[in-house]
Structure formats: structure tokens, C-alpha cells
Amino acid sequence: MNFETRASGRYLVVTILEDRLGADRALSFKESLTQLIDNGHRAFVVDFSQVTFIDSSGLGAILSIAKRLGTAGDFLIAGTCETVGSMFKLTRMNRIFPMFSTVEEALAAPRVCP
Amino acid sequence: MKAFPSRNSFACSPLLAHTRESIIDNSTSCSTTEIKKSEILIVDDSPVQRALLSHLLKSCGYSVVEATDGVQALDLLKQGKIRIVFTDWIMPNMSGIELIEKIREGNLGFYVYVILCSCKNSKTDVIAGVRMGADDFLTKPPIPEELFARLHAGERVIKLQNKIAEEEQKVARAYASLSKAHQKLRSDLDAAAKLQLSLLPHPASLNKIHFDWVFRPTNEVAGDTFNVFQLDATHIGFYQLDVSGHGIPSAMLSFYLSKILQGSPLRDSFLKRPMPQEPFYRIVPPDEVVSDLNKRFQNDEDMFFTIIYGVLNTLSGKLQFTQAGHPNPILCRPHSPTRLLGNTGFPVGALPNIEFELVEEQLLPGDRVILCSDGITECINDHNEQFGMSRMTECVKTAEDQQLRDFVGGFVERLTGWRGHDEFDDDISLLVMEYESAN
Numbered sequence: 001m002n003f004e005t006r007a008s009g010r011y012l013v014v015t016i017l018e019d020r021l022g023a024d025r026a027l028s029f030k031e032s033l034t035q036l037i038d039n040g041h042r043a044f045v046v047d048f049s050q051v052t053f054i055d056s057s058g059l060g061a062i063l064s065i066a067k068r069l070g071t072a073g074d075f076l077i078a079g080t081c082e083t084v085g086s087m088f089k090l091t092r093m094n095r096i097f098p099m100f101s102t103v104e105e106a107l108a109a110p111r112v113c114p
Numbered sequence: 115m116k117a118f119p120s121r122n123s124f125a126c127s128p129l130l131a132h133t134r135e136s137i138i139d140n141s142t143s144c145s146t147t148e149i150k151k152s153e154i155l156i157v158d159d160s161p162v163q164r165a166l167l168s169h170l171l172k173s174c175g176y177s178v179v180e181a182t183d184g185v186q187a188l189d190l191l192k193q194g195k196i197r198i199v200f201t202d203w204i205m206p207n208m209s210g211i212e213l214i215e216k217i218r219e220g221n222l223g224f225y226v227y228v229i230l231c232s233c234k235n236s237k238t239d240v241i242a243g244v245r246m247g248a249d250d251f252l253t254k255p256p257i258p259e260e261l262f263a264r265l266h267a268g269e270r271v272i273k274l275q276n277k278i279a280e281e282e283q284k285v286a287r288a289y290a291s292l293s294k295a296h297q298k299l300r301s302d303l304d305a306a307a308k309l310q311l312s313l314l315p316h317p318a319s320l321n322k323i324h325f326d327w328v329f330r331p332t333n334e335v336a337g338d339t340f341n342v343f344q345l346d347a348t349h350i351g352f353y354q355l356d357v358s359g360h361g362i363p364s365a366m367l368s369f370y371l372s373k374i375l376q377g378s379p380l381r382d383s384f385l386k387r388p389m390p391q392e393p394f395y396r397i398v399p400p401d402e403v404v405s406d407l408n409k410r411f412q413n414d415e416d417m418f419f420t421i422i423y424g425v426l427n428t429l430s431g432k433l434q435f436t437q438a439g440h441p442n443p444i445l446c447r448p449h450s451p452t453r454l455l456g457n458t459g460f461p462v463g464a465l466p467n468i469e470f471e472l473v474e475e476q477l478l479p480g481d482r483v484i485l486c487s488d489g490i491t492e493c494i495n496d497h498n499e500q501f502g503m504s505r506m507t508e509c510v511k512t513a514e515d516q517q518l519r520d521f522v523g524g525f526v527e528r529l530t531g532w533r534g535h536d537e538f539d540d541d542i543s544l545l546v547m548e549y550e551s552a553n
Contacts (some may be wrong), residue, residue: 022539023359030416055492056439057356057539060416063464083500084543091420091439092433092460 001028008045008107011074012036015047015103021058030061036070042073045106049079054087066097077104085101141424142372151176152269157187157201157213158231167200167231170258173266184208188216190228197272200252200263203243211246219245225275227268227299231256289293294518303362307334310365313372315342317518319430322550323350326518328526330489330542337419338487338541343377345397348429349383354485354545355421356440358461369418371407375423400424400436401472404462408438410464410471418463422456422485431477436470438462439489443474444484444507446514452507455483479550484510489540495532505532518548 002017014033018025033044046062050056054056066075080088088094100106134278154176158164168178179196181187183205190196199217201210208216210230217226219393232239240251247538249271250264310331317326325342337357345351353375357364374384379386381395385403389396398406400423410420422443424435437442439461442454479481486506493501509528526543530536 052498053492053494055488056356056418056420059461060358060464063418064416090441090458091464092458096465104541 001025001032001084003029003032011045011076011107012041013045013047013103013107015049016051019050020053021051023054026057026061028059030064033065037068038064038072038102044068044069044074045076045078045100045103047079047103048077048081048084049102051084053083056091057059057109059087059091059093072082075112076100076106076109078103086087086102120155121437128284152198152272153177153179153196153267155179155181157181157184157198157199157210158204159183159202159203163202163362164228165232166255167452169529170261171257172263174351180293182286184210184213184216185229188489191217191222192315194222194224196226197224197275198227198268199231200231203230205357207461214243214247225272227272229264229268237294264515277326282306288476297401300320303334306362307331307363310335310369313341313369314340320344321348322351323426323428323547324529325352325547326522326547328349328522328544330526330538332489332538332541333361335362335365336360336541336543338489338543339368339372340485340543340545341372341376342545342547345377345385345393345425345502347394348427349397349412350426350428351375351397351422351424352485352545352547353545354423354440354487355419355423356541357419357486358417360541363417367419371419374407375403380493383450397425399472401470401477402435404436404438404470407464408460408466408468412466420462420488426477426547426549431481433475433483435473435475438471439464444486444510445477446507446510447478448480448482448514454503454507456552477549481549482510482514485545487541487543489538489542490529490544492540493529493533493538493542496534501529501532518546522546 004015004017007014019047021029069075075097076095077088079102080099085099088097088099098109154171156164156167156178158167164180168180171178172303179190181190186209187199188199191199194202194272201213203210207408214228214230217228227249228247229250229252230243231252231254232243233254243251249268252261252264303443311329314327314329315325315494319345320342325344327340329336331338337360338355340354341351344354357367357370358466378386380386385398386395387398388394404421407421420439422435422437422440424433435456435461437443437456437516439459442456445453445455455475457471462466475485491501491506509525513524516524522544529542
């Protein structure tokens with residue numbers, strides 16, 4: 001699973017450098033982000049702009065990461081394409097994760113208090 | 115282990131008188147005291163030459179076997195113990211060169227290191243000998259230092275050869291045990307796949323519902339499954355589900371689910387609950403069934419599934435279903451635009467305490483309800499384009515006049531054509547139900 005991270009304010013921006021987040025990548029994505037959480041990061045903006053496909057395993061990984069983060073953390077999704085976005089909608093994950101069209105929008109958004 | 119010969123033994127041999135000095139000086143060349151010495155074959159028609167070489171070798175602890183010609187030598191080699199041969203060039207019956215040719219034919223099954231001994235010592239002779247397959251060349255009469263240097267080189271080669279043969283055997287054994295394990299897994303998987311197929315309904319008619327389906331697991335077993343079954347005299351239950359991931363873990367959950375979600379004559383089952391008054395049971399509404407499943411499957415952190423579970427009253431045509439993360443059912447009504455039913459929904463097992471919606475729809479005679487797994491909508495072609503829901507609905511509409519069997523067959527062709535071949539990345543399942551024939 002290829003990704004890069006950069007700090008921006010209180011957020012860690014995680015840019016996924018893969019075009020597919022399917023069964024073969026889901027586990028390593030989960031492990032990488034779990035590691036970041038264990039290292040103390042609590043606020044993420046995950047940049048999906050390079051991802052063109054996500055399946056149920058990918059969504060499962062995201063859910064599992066969010067559960068790990070708990071209610072005290074922030075997990076924002078940014079830059080999903082139409083296909084990936086429709087997968088979030090179909091499974092109503094768009095009701096769980098705040099979604100933004102770009103990373104910049106996500107970073108600028110007022111924080112929703114948990 | 116042979117005792118190292120005393121130096122006195124050299125003094126006894128008149129033949130070795132001229133070499134005695136060098137052996138004493140060069141005692142390290144044959145001082146291997148711990149390693150078992152090789153058995154060496156000397157092939158020479160001259161008893162004197164054999165004795166000379168034999169004595170030299172024996173004096174350094176080697177055991178020696180002698181042969182007078184190539185034929186005899188070959189017989190000795192076939193016994194399988196000897197790996198190093200000193201052979202004369204010119205002999206009756208079978209010459210040294212002919213012997214080497216026989217050895218190199220490879221019928222012995224092991225490598226033999228051959229040192230060709232000859233009085234011939236011109237460069238062309240050496241080249242000819244090596245070209246015929248000799249490993250080394252020794253001029254007669256042998257100088258002990260040279261003899262042992264060449265012998266040790268031979269021993270190194272044989273040692274390497276033995277090591278390679280040993281490794282090859284190890285690899286062969288590992289391969290054999292791997293393929294045995296693989297075969298066992300394979301037959302277990304085949305059995306599981308058969309079991310999974312046996313859980314699927316036979317295309318049939320139940321009351322006023324006719325149905326048919328397509329099921330193509332990516333691996334032997336699938337996370338997808340579906341069923342259509344009778345809940346009571348007027349109600350049909352049906353579902354299609356897709357467990358996240360692929361392969362065995364997904365299939366195990368899908369097996370389990372298909373055992374819970376089935377028709378039962380009992381009044382107390384997962385899908386029917388007892389009631390104090392007639393008919394002494396109630397059919398559990400789909401949203402309640404799915405909520406129940408969601409409570410049961412909260413523990414499996416990474417495993418969840420998407421499902422459409424529905425109940426159809428075959429008398430009234432009233433359809434009720436709950437959609438949980440699964441692609442929308444498609445309603446295909448004759449001479450009307452195709453519609454997607456439902457309004458999304460969380461998958462089951464992903465999050466606790468969530469509400470599932472009940473969707474209702476009045477079916478009319480001739481209506482078809484099509485359920486498909488995401489393996490179909492997300493099926494990509496050569497250009498990385500997804501098959502998608504709109505292509506799916508168009509496909510359903512175009513074939514609305516076809517009989518169910520032809521419709522299903524045609525759909526497989528269409529999807530395979532889109533894919534470009536018939537290997538898919540995800541399980542493919544399609545369930546088509548038709549409510550009462552229009553005629």
C-alpha cells in the first residue's frame with residue numbers, strides 16, 4: 001500500500017497513491033493507518049483523489065480504522081471520484097464520514113464537535 | 115576409518131623409492147584424518163601401473179578397486195559406490211575414451227570424476243581427452259604431488275555434486291509434500307464448492323414466482339449467496355448477500371448465513387416468530403431481520419456483508435425488502451421504464467445500533483425484480499470502465515421479452531463480452547424473479 005503523509009495544522013493528510021483500494025490492498029492500508037493512530041495521530045484527512053476503485057474490503061478497512069480512532073478522533077474523506085463516492089453512498093458511509101471534494105476544503109472546514 | 119600409514123610402509127615399496135621424498139615432504143596432501151576417504155577405481159591393463167597407483171593411493175588411506183579394462187570398470191561403477199576413476203587410455207576390450215563415453219551417457223544416475231592417465235602428454239592429447247569427457251589428465255608415471263592435487267580437485271567436485279544432488283532431493287521431497295498438501299486443499303475446496311452450490315435453489319416456480327439465477331464464484335467458494343424459499347402458503351422469502359472479501363473466510367460466513375436465512379415449517383425460526391393467536395406465527399419483517407443480523411455480527415471486526423432481504427406476498431403482490439449496502443434491486447415492468455428500488459443502506463455488521471429501512475413496492479403481473487452483486491456492477495473491462503448500474507438496467511430492459519432462462523443466459527454472454535474473457539475479479543451473482551407470467 002503506497003501512500004504519503006504530510007502534517008497540516010492539527011491534521012495529518014494521508015494521500016493514497018494507489019488507484020485501487022480492494023481486497024489486496026485493504027489489509028496493508030488498515031495496518032498503516034492503525035500504526036499512525038498508535039503513534040498518536042488523532043485527526044486525518046484521507047486524500048482519495050488518485051483512487052478510482054474501492055470495494056467492500058476497502059470500505060471495511062476504513063470502518064475498522066475509524067473504529068480504532070474512536071469518537072475522539074477526526075477522519076475526513078477528501079477527493080473521491082464518482083465511482084468511489086457512489087460506493088460510500090450505497091453503503092451510507094457518507095453519513096458516517098465527513099466528505100469533501102478536495103483536501104483544502106476538508107482542512108478549511110469548521111470542526112464538528114463530537 | 116583407516117589408520118594413517120606409518121612412514122615405514124613407504125620404505126618397503128621399491129616402486130616408490132623415487133617418490134618417497136616428495137610424499138614425506140608433502141604429507142599434508144594426504145593427511146585428511148577425519149574425513150572418510152573416497153573409494154577410487156583404477157583402470158589399467160598393466161598390473162605394474164595399477165600396483166604403482168594403487169600403492170600410492172592406499173598409502174594415503176584411500177581404498178582402491180582395480181579393473182583391467184573399461185568393461186570391468188563399468189561393471190564396478192554400476193554398483194554405485196565409486197565416484198572417482200583413474201583410467202588408462204589404451205586398453206583391450208574397452209579403451210579409456212570409450213569408458214568415458216559410456217560414463218557420460220548418464221545412465222549411472224550420479225556424477226563420476228574421471229582422470230585420464232596416459233604416457234601421451236602432448237597438448238592435443240590432453241585436449242582430445244578432455245573433449246571426450248575426461249575431467250582431468252595425469253601423465254604416467256604420476257608424480258605424487260600432482261596426483262594428490264588432481265585427486266583433491268576431483269574430491270571437491272564430487273563433494274559439490276553430492277551437495278547438489280542432496281539439495282535436489284530436498285527440493286523434490288518438499289515439492290512432493292507441497293503438492294500433496296495442495297491436492298488435499300484442492301479436494302477440500304472442491305467439496306466445499308459443491309456444498310455451496312447445493313445450498314442454492316433450483317430455478318423453479320414457487321406460488322406465482324418464477325426465478326432463475328447466475329452464480330460464478332471467483333475462487334472455488336464464494337462470499338456471495340442467495341436463495342428464494344417459501345415462508346408459508348402465501349409468502350416467499352428471498353435474499354442475496356455478499357460477504358466482504360473473497361475466498362474461504364467470506365464463504366464460511368456466507369454458509370452460516372444461508373443456514374439461518376431459510377424457510378422453515380417451524381413457527382419459531384429466525385424468519386418467523388410464534389404468536390399467541392392464529393396463525394400462531396408472524397413473518398418477521400425484513401428490516402427487523404436485518405437489524406437482528408446486524409446485532410449478531412458486530413463481533414467480527416473486519417467482516418461484514420451487504421444484503422437485500424425481502425418478503426413477497428404472492429397473493430397481493432406486495433413486496434417488502436431491506437437494502438443493506440447492497441446494489442439496488444432493479445424493477446423491470448413490461449412497457450415501463452426500468453426503476454431502481456430502495457434507497458441505499460448500511461452494510462450488516464459494520465456499525466452497531468443503526469436503523470434499517472423497510473422498502474415497500476406493489477408488484478404487478480409480469481414484473482421482474484433483479485438482484486445483482488457488486489461483482490457485476492463493478493466488473494471492469496479492458497479500459498478499466500465499470501459495467502455499472504445504468505448498463506445493467508439497460509441490459510435488463512433490452513431483454514425484457516425473453517424467457518427467464520434465455521434472459522439469464524444472454525446476460526452472462528453480455529457480461530463476458532464486456533469483460534473480454536470469462537475470468538472475473540469478484541464473485542458474480544444474479545437473481546431474477548418474475549411475478550406471475552403476464553399471459
